[in-house]
Amino acid sequence: MENITKICCIGAGYVGGPTMAMIAKKCPHIQVTVVDLNEARIKAWNDEDVNNIPVYEPGLSDVVAEARGRNLFFSTEVDKAIDEAQMIFISVNTPTKTYGAGKGQAADLKWIELCARQIANISKDNKIIVEKSTLPVRTASAIKDILTHTGNGVQFQILSNPEFLAEGTAVEDLDAPDRVLIGGDNTPEGKVAVQALVDIYANWVPKERILTTNVWSSELSKLTANAFLAQRVSSINSLTEICEQTEADINEVAKAIGTDSRIGPKFLKASVGFGGSCFQKDILNLVYIARSYGLQEVADYWEQVIIMNDHQKRRFANQIIKNLYNTVNGKKIAFFGWAFKKDTNDTRESAAIYVADHLLNEQAHISVYDPKVPENQVYADLDYLNTREAEENKAGVQVITDPYEACKGSHAIAVLTEWDEFKGYDWQRIYDNMLKPAKIFDGRNLLDADKLRAIGFQVRSIGTNVLDK
Ligand SMILES: NC(=O)c1ccc[n+]([C@@H]2O[C@H](COP(=O)([O-])OP(=O)(O)OC[C@H]3O[C@@H](n4cnc5c(N)ncnc54)[C@H](O)[C@@H]3O)[C@@H](O)[C@H]2O)c1
Numbered sequence: 001m002e003n004i005t006k007i008c009c010i011g012a013g014y015v016g017g018p019t020m021a022m023i024a025k026k027c028p029h030i031q032v033t034v035v036d037l038n039e040a041r042i043k044a045w046n047d048e049d050v051n052n053i054p055v056y057e058p059g060l061s062d063v064v065a066e067a068r069g070r071n072l073f074f075s076t077e078v079d080k081a082i083d084e085a086q087m088i089f090i091s092v093n094t095p096t097k098t099y100g101a102g103k104g105q106a107a108d109l110k111w112i113e114l115c116a117r118q119i120a121n122i123s124k125d126n127k128i129i130v131e132k133s134t135l136p137v138r139t140a141s142a143i144k145d146i147l148t149h150t151g152n153g154v155q156f157q158i159l160s161n162p163e164f165l166a167e168g169t170a171v172e173d174l175d176a177p178d179r180v181l182i183g184g185d186n187t188p189e190g191k192v193a194v195q196a197l198v199d200i201y202a203n204w205v206p207k208e209r210i211l212t213t214n215v216w217s218s219e220l221s222k223l224t225a226n227a228f229l230a231q232r233v234s235s236i237n238s239l240t241e242i243c244e245q246t247e248a249d250i251n252e253v254a255k256a257i258g259t260d261s262r263i264g265p266k267f268l269k270a271s272v273g274f275g276g277s278c279f280q281k282d283i284l285n286l287v288y289i290a291r292s293y294g295l296q297e298v299a300d301y302w303e304q305v306i307i308m309n310d311h312q313k314r315r316f317a318n319q320i321i322k323n324l325y326n327t328v329n330g331k332k333i334a335f336f337g338w339a340f341k342k343d344t345n346d347t348r349e350s351a352a353i354y355v356a357d358h359l360l361n362e363q364a365h366i367s368v369y370d371p372k373v374p375e376n377q378v379y380a381d382l383d384y385l386n387t388r389e390a391e392e393n394k395a396g397v398q399v400i401t402d403p404y405e406a407c408k409g410s411h412a413i414a415v416l417t418e419w420d421e422f423k424g425y426d427w428q429r430i431y432d433n434m435l436k437p438a439k440i441f442d443g444r445n446l447l448d449a450d451k452l453r454a455i456g457f458q459v460r461s462i463g464t465n466v467l468d469k
C-alpha cells in the first residue's frame with residue numbers, strides 16, 4: 001500500500017475526537033476526517049469558538065485549534081469520508097447490552113457491525129480498518145466476515161489498536177503514551193498494514209513504545225488492562241472498610257504498599273468507587289467472555305471487582321444516612337462533584353449518580369455543584385436509572401453553579417469528585433452558612449480534615465477511622 005495520506009475516523013466521541021486531533025497535529029501530511037451521525041456533536045467540534053468543543057480535556061482545544069481546518073476535519077458525511085480514506089478507524093461506542101442474550105454484561109456490538117456494513121458497502125478500493133473501540137476478543141473475525149461477504153471484492157486488513165488514554169489526561173496520554181498497541185495478521189498483507197499504522201505513530205512515539213502483537217492478544221490486552229486497573233481500585237477500597245474499623249489509615253497503607261516497586265504507587269487512591277464509561281463495561285465483558293467459554297471461576301474472580309465497587313458506593317451513601325441520625329428525609333445534602341473524576345465533564349457511571357439515587361430513595365434533598373457538568377446532564381443521569389419519575393428527580397435535586405450557594409443551609413457536604421478547586425475554597429465561609437453540626441463526607445480523601453475540624457466541621461474521610469468529634 002502507498003503511504004497513508006487520508007484517514008477517516010467513525011465516531012467523534014471522547015476517543016475519536018482527541019485521538020484524531022493528536023494524529024492530525026503530529027502528522028500535518030495526513031488529512032484526518034472525523035465523522036459522526038450525531039449532527040450536534042459535529043457542529044460543536046466545528047464551533048468557531050474552540051472552547052466549545054464537546055469534550056472537555058485540559059489542552060485539547062489548543063490541539064484542535066492548531067489542526068482544525070488545516071488537516072483535521074469534522075463532518076457528518078460518513079460515506080464520503082469512508083470512500084476517500086485509505087485507513088479507517090472505528091471509534092464508536094460499545095456499551096454494555098441492555099437487552100437480550102448477554103444483557104447487563106456483553107458488549108453491544110450493534111454500532112460496530114453497522115460501521116462494518118457501511119464500509120463494505122461504500123469501499124471501492126483496498127482499505128485498512130482499525131479497531132479503536134474497545135472490543136471483545138475475536139471481534140476482528142466478525143468484522144472481517146462482514147467485510148468480505150458484503151463488500152465489493154476489495155481487500156481489507158483489520159488491525160486492533162486499542163486506546164489507553166484516560167479522561168482528564170487525554171492530551172498528555174496521547175502525546176506521550178506508555179505504549180501504543182497494534183495487533184494485526186501475521187500474513188505479508190497483515191504485516192504491511194501493521195507497518196502503515198506503526199509509521200503514523202512513529203511520527204511522535206518512540207519506536208520501542210510501539211508494540212505489535214497478533215490481533216487477539218491486542219483485543220484481549222485492552223480488556224485486561226482495564227480489569228487490572230479497576231481491580232487495584234477495588235482492592236484498596238475493600239481495605240477502607242477494614243481501616244475504618246481498626247484505626248489504620250488507608251492513605252498510610254496505600255503509601256506503605258505502593259513503595260514496593262513490585263506493587264507501585266499508582267491507582268491506589270481510595271474512593272467512593274470507580275466510575276467512567278470503561279471499567280465496569282469492560283470487566284463485565286471479560287466476565288461474559290469467560291462464562292461463554294465455561295470458565296466459571298475466572299468469571300467469578302473478575303466479577304468480584306464490580307461487586308466490591310457497587311458495595312463501596314452503597315456503603316458511602318449508607319454512612320451519610322447513619323451519620324445524619326439515620327434519616328436524611330427532607331435534609332439538604334450538598335454534592336461537591338458529579339463527574340466520574342476530576343478534569344472531565346464526563347459523568348458516565350459516576351459514583352455520584354448512584355450515591356444520589358440511594359439518598360433520594362431516603363427522601364434527601366440534594367444540591368449539586370460540579371465545575372464542568374451542566375444541569376441537564378445531572379437530570380439525564382438520574383432519569384436514565386429509571387428509579388423514579390423525572391419530576392421527582394427534578395424535585396429532589398437542584399443543580400447550582402455557585403459552590404457556596406450549593407451548601408448554604410445544608411446539613412452535610414459529600415465530596416464525590418476530586419476537583420482541585422474544592423481544596424481552595426473559603427471553608428470558614430462555608431461552615432458559617434451551614435446547619436450545625438456541619439458534616440463533611442469526603443469520598444475522595446481530598447480535603448485537609450484536620451483544618452476542617454479546627455473550623456468546627458465533623459469530617460469523615462473514607463478509609464480513616466477518625467470518628468466524628
Ligand atoms: N472514553 C474513554 O476514555 C475511552 C478510552 C479508551 C477506549 N474507549 C473505547 O472507545 C470507544 C468509544 O468510546 P467513546 O467514549 O469515544 O464513546 P462516545 O459515545 O463518546 O462516542 C462514540 C460516537 O460514535 C458515534 N457513532 C456510533 N455509531 C456510529 C455510526 N454508525 N456512524 C457514525 N458515528 C457513529 C456516536 O454518535 C458517538 O458520537 C468505546 O469502545 C470505548 O470503550 C473509551
Ligand SMILES: O=c1ccn([C@@H]2O[C@H](COP(=O)(O)OP(=O)(O)O[C@H]3O[C@H](CO)[C@@H](O)[C@H](O)[C@H]3O)[C@@H](O)[C@H]2O)c(=O)[nH]1
Binds near residue numbers: 276342
Ligand atoms: O487510584 C484510583 C484511580 C482511579 N480511581 C477512579 O477510577 C475511575 C477511572 O479512572 P481512570 O482510569 O483514571 O479514568 P478513565 O478515563 O476511566 O480511564 C480508564 O479507562 C479508559 C477507557 O478504557 C482507559 O483507556 C484508561 O487507560 C483507563 O485508565 C475514576 O472514577 C477514578 O476516580 C480511583 O478511585 N482510585
